[in-house]
Amino acid sequence: MFDFDQYLGFLAFLTILTIGFWLMIFLMTFVIPYWIGGALIEFIKEKRDEKKARNK
Structure with a gap:
């Protein structure tokens, strides 16, 4: 069916x-939300x- 190279x-x-x-799963669940959350906090x-x- 398959040669060794295949x-x-x-x-x-x-x-x-x-x-x-x-x-992709790691980036979408951890990195991107962390990045967006940090940007919002800043x-x-x-x-x-x-x-x-x-006000001063």
């Missing part, structure tokens, strides 16, 4: 596909500091 190519393909899938801090500077 078998190795198929295994390499499956490995790359699996790594890409889990990387934005809120900037607005609060701006408001304090204006």
Whole structure:
């Protein structure tokens, strides 16, 4: 059915596909929400500091 070279190519393909899938899951569940949350916190801090500077 498969030659040894085709078998190795198929295994390499499956490995790359699996790594890409889990990387996508990791990025979508941890990294991107962390990045967005940090950006929102910094934005809120900037607005609060701006408001304090204006009121003084």
